[in-house]
Amino acid sequence: MNISLRSKEAELMTDDLKEFAEKKMGTLQRLVGEAADIRIDFSKESNHHKTADVFKVGIEINTHGERYFTEESSQDFKTSINRAKEELQRQIGAKKGADEAKRRDAAKTVRDLKESS
Secondary structure (H helix, E strand, O other): EEEEEEEEHHHHHHHHHHHHHHHHHHHHHHHHOOEEEEEEEEEEOOOOOOOEEEEEEEEEEEOEEEEEEEEEEEOHHOOOOOOOOHHHHHHHHHHHHHHHHHHHHHHHHHHHHHHHH
């Protein structure tokens, strides 16, 4: 699994944050496999938020011809990463469930065709 981290502002990328992000994405490995490419973009939005800084994380996963993407914002990067990971787990699970349903339907259609002939 290849994980790349990007930020326009270098001071946002602390070693602790890099380690946290890599650990969280590592838990997705069992869902997407070793061949996955993961890109994580970090940014801080502060101009139009009067109360506090808002930290945004965008995560894109490319694996086996599939693309998953989410963006999450919160008061800190770790919360944004956790929310993004949960959303990606939901997206991947939904896709796998849909694929499994298609396989079941195709198998049923083949059985029905064999029985009718």
